Amino acid sequence: MHPCLSVDEIVRLIAYELVASQGRATAVALACCCKSFEDPVLDTLWETQGHFLPLIKSLPGDVWNPGGYNVGVSTTSVSNLFLFNSLSRKSFRRLPTKLEWARFRKYARRMRKFQPHVILDSLTSQVLPVLQSRAFSEPLLPNLKTLKLWSATGDLIPFIPLFLSPGTTVINIEFTTSGLPEVVTASMITTLPTLCPNLQKIMLYPLPRGPVITAAVSELLLTIDRDSIRSFHVDSLLTEEAREMVYKLPNLCELMVVIDGPTLLPTLVLPNLTEIDVEYDRDCGWLQGFRGATFGKLASVTIRSESSSIGDFLEAFKSVALTTSTPETLSTFGFYTSSPWRPNYRSLLPFTQLKELIVEFSCVGGCSSTIDDDVITDLARTMPKLETLHFGEEPCKTPTGVTAKGLAALAYYCPRLTALRIHFQVASFDPVITSGGGSTIPWEDCALTDLDVGDISLPEVSALMVALTLLRIFPRLDCIQYRNMGWEQVANAITHSKWLADRSSKKHLFATLRSNIDDASPRRRTRGRYPIVKCA
Numbered sequence: 288m289h290p291c292l293s294v295d296e297i298v299r300l301i302a303y304e305l306v307a308s309q310g311r312a313t314a315v316a317l318a319c320c321c322k323s324f325e326d327p328v329l330d331t332l333w334e335t336q337g338h339f340l341p342l343i344k345s346l347p348g349d350v351w352n353p354g355g356y357n358v359g360v361s362t363t364s365v366s367n368l369f370l371f372n373s374l375s376r377k378s379f380r381r382l383p384t385k386l387e388w389a390r391f392r393k394y395a396r397r398m399r400k401f402q403p404h405v406i407l408d409s410l411t412s413q414v415l416p417v418l419q420s421r422a423f424s425e426p427l428l429p430n431l432k433t434l435k436l437w438s439a440t441g442d443l444i445p446f447i448p449l450f451l452s453p454g455t456t457v458i459n460i461e462f463t464t465s466g467l468p469e470v471v472t473a474s475m476i477t478t479l480p481t482l483c484p485n486l487q488k489i490m491l492y493p494l495p496r497g498p499v500i501t502a503a504v505s506e507l508l509l510t511i512d513r514d515s516i517r518s519f520h521v522d523s524l525l526t527e528e529a530r531e532m533v534y535k536l537p538n539l540c541e542l543m544v545v546i547d548g549p550t551l552l553p554t555l556v557l558p559n560l561t562e563i564d565v566e567y568d569r570d571c572g573w574l575q576g577f578r579g580a581t582f583g584k585l586a587s588v589t590i591r592s593e594s595s596s597i598g599d600f601l602e603a604f605k606s607v608a609l610t611t612s613t614p615e616t617l618s619t620f621g622f623y624t625s626s627p628w629r630p631n632y633r634s635l636l637p638f639t640q641l642k643e644l645i646v647e648f649s650c651v652g653g654c655s656s657t658i659d660d661d662v663i664t665d666l667a668r669t670m671p672k673l674e675t676l677h678f679g680e681e682p683c684k685t686p687t688g689v690t691a692k693g694l695a696a697l698a699y700y701c702p703r704l705t706a707l708r709i710h711f712q713v714a715s716f717d718p719v720i721t722s723g724g725g726s727t728i729p730w731e732d733c734a735l736t737d738l739d740v741g742d743i744s745l746p747e748v749s750a751l752m753v754a755l756t757l758l759r760i761f762p763r764l765d766c767i768q769y770r771n772m773g774w775e776q777v778a779n780a781i782t783h784s785k786w787l788a789d790r791s792s793k794k795h796l797f798a799t800l801r802s803n804i805d806d807a808s809p810r811r812r813t814r815g816r817y818p819i820v821k822c823a
Contacts, residue, residue: 303331333397342398343414345391352380378413388421398428401450402435415446426452433457441468444475448482455483459490469495473503480510488518488541496524505529514538522566534576540584552576562587571600577607585612587619595626601634601646614638618672621645625680627655632662632678636669642703643675654685656710660693663709667700674734676701677708681741681770690715691756698733698760708739714746716756735761737768745773754780 336342383391418427431452439447440463447460458479462472472495479486489507494500504523509532518541519533525544533542534555542557543564552573561584567573571592590600600622608614614637621643622630628648635644644666648655658678667673676697682688688710689697697704738761745753754777757764765785767778 301327303327329394330397333394335400335402336398338403342391342394345394346383346387350379350381350383350387352378379417382417383421395427396429398431400433400435401428401431402433403437415449419446419449422449428452429454431455433459435459437461438463441466441471444468444471447475448478451479451482453482453484456485456487458483458486458488461492462494464493467495469497469499473499476500476503477506477510479507484512485515486511487515489516490518490520492520492522492543494521494523501526508533517541519543520564546573549573554578555580555582557581558583560585562589564589564591566591568593570594570596571598571603574603574607577611579610582611582613582616585616588613588617589619589621589623591623593625597624597626597628599631599634601630601632605634605637609637615640617641619643621647623647625649627652629655629657632658632666636665639669640672641670642672644670644673645675645677647677647680649680650683650685654683654687654710655679656682656685656688658688658693658710660689660696663689663693664696664700667697671700672703673701674703675706676704677706677739679708679710679741681708681739682710682743684742684744684771685710686712686714686744688712691760694760698735702732703734705734706737706739707735708741711740711743713743713753716753732763733761734763736763736765738764738766739768740771740774741768742770743774745771745777750776751780751784753777754784757781758784 333341421427427449429452431450432454434447434450434455434457436443436447436459439460444462444467451458476491479489489511491504494504501524504521505526505528507521508519508525508529513532513536515538516536517538519536519539520541520543522543522545524547525533530544530550531553533539533544534553534557536557538559539557540559541562542560544566546552546565546567548569550573553576555576558581560582563585565573565588567590590604592600608617617638618640620635620638620641622645624647626649630646630648632646635641650656656679690712692715694711697707738757750773757777758781764781767774767781769775769778
């Protein structure tokens with residue numbers, strides 16, 4: 288064996304590259320024939336798992352009661368989902384022996400990231416209790432760093448600690464939206480600092496609202512290592528003591544907080560904060576906690592509100608943000624509400640570095656859009672870095688909003704824009720624009736590919752004219768999202784127009800190349816320069 292292969296880092300790099308390049312069979316063959324490759328290949332193959340099935344299959348088939356799929360036998364003819372569902376109906380016939388548990392742990396200890404794509408709840412009744420009984424002396428997954436669970440129900444919650452270890456630093460759990468037992472959930476939450484003393488990122492949502500959950504989350508926050516925590520996304524209310532602490536965590540980068548009622552926040556001292564997500568349900572007096580706050584890197588602000596009286600929130604946010612460094616660092620701003628709301632967009636003009644701007648509201652009961660050509664032009668001029676711009680949950684039927692002139696200004700001043708949702712008036716698409724005669728729309732190679740038109744009314748005009756107008760403004764437009772089926776013709780027209788343009792450009796390119804080749808061919812030269820040679 289070459290001396291280089293005695294270096295563990297080189298062997299592990301080879302194993303990683305083989306697995307990453309879809310060379311799993313080659314990696315396994317190397318592990319089987321060369322002892323030096325066994326551990327690196329197994330570590331690489333087992334490092335990230337998307338379901339629990341491979342680990343369960345390491346136990347022999349006779350452990351399970353007969354019937355259905357034999358988990359101890361490998362198969363490739365059935366999908367993983369079918370195998371998982373078959374396994375969920377299994378029950379233990381006998382307890383695995385020590386040797387069989389040793390084989391199970393041989394693979395379990397190699398797992399570093401567990402993010403199952405299939406719900407684990409179906410395993411709880413038979414499989415997980417037995418695994419839990421064998422994990423009393425050491426964690427089931429002793430080297431797990433990251434745990435991500437989706438749609439976790441109440442039946443799974445008592446078993447979540449089974450997957451955790453002292454080395455776990457990232458916990459991301461999305462629960463089902465209803466039916467969570469508060470006491471069981473709270474009990475699980477309070478064990479996290481003990482099971483995972485080095486937590487850096489924790490995300491738990493959505494949680495039930497109640498004093499039991501509030502106390503548990505607050506205890507979690509007060510118990511974790513305040514110097515190691517980097518991200519805290521838990522949609523729960525906090526006690527006053529916990530609030531005082533969370534706004535002064537020295538290394539916190541990402542924060543989600545829930546504010547109930549007229550809560551006054553303490554002054555924030557979060558020099559490393561890059562992202563904050565706030566959910567509130569009444570007035571916005573809590574914004575005063577941001578006044579003069581210590582921010583140096585705040586790049587993303589997300590606000591969610593179900594208040595029936597939002598008022599001029601954007602102006603209130605601007606007046607507070609101007610007392611900090613936020614206008615110079617903010618690149619993402621989002622405000623989400625399912626209520627009707629008529630925001631004052633000009634309050635956003637100081638935030639010149641924005642790349643993503645989303646302001647959602649409902650048009651139920653009447654159009655809430657206040658956007659027009661002047662407003663969109665001012666925003667576009669001051670935010671040339673915009674890549675995503677969404678106004679409203681989706682455009683409604685009311686013929687309001689910007690005209691073709693405003694869309695053209697947006698394309699002109701924001702060439703990086705790729706996604707757009709906005710109210711606009713299709714009636715403003717004059718045929719003269721598409722013909723080129725007297726056009727007021729400057730052609731710019733805007734990057735826009737995705738346009739959400741929602742339920743915008745489409746007058747009885749030519750779909751081709753609308754399609755050509757949009758393509759003239761946004762030449763890279765590729766996808767239109769719509770609810771009004773009249774837009775299907777526009778989408779088809781755009782597809783055909785781009786296909787014809789592409790075909791025409793290719794034909795022109797081929798013709799040019801052929802012409803160049805023919806011009807360079809000796810047979811096309813004049814007889815005076817190249818004598819004609821006749822073959823006998």
